[in-house]
Amino acid sequence: MTSPTPADAALICSARGCRAPAVWALRWNNPRLHDPDRRKTWLACAEHRESLGGFLDARGFLREVVPVAGSPTLEE
Template identity: 50%
Template sequence: MIGGPERHTCSRADCRLEATAAIEWRNPRIHTGDRVKVWLACDDHVGVLRDFLAARAFPLEVKRLDASADRVR
């Protein structure tokens, strides 16, 4: 990509901050075990997004994004 690594934006509505974490989750009522959805979150919203999913008892995992390699750790 020209201009450096891709910038990942937080998935929270109206947030334009750079994401620092990936929240991998699924709704077991409609997703099979091999289907995982990913929301990206900035430091300010990782807790809000995680809590929203956890309140619904969705299986989830939070992983920090590795900015230097532009991937999830």
């Protein structure tokens, strides 16, 4: 039996301690560190979409929120 690849793994919420499936991709960048076109991605379940989005938005980092199914390739 082989180990699952990252593509096989379920996408889970980025909130600390949450193991729920992700349904939102919060695409962001820190303008002090990243080129304007660069996007990093946090994943969120329905419950944590507001809190994770609020954290990023309060810092001016949030660029867009899209459903996971329509999200471009995830970056680290």
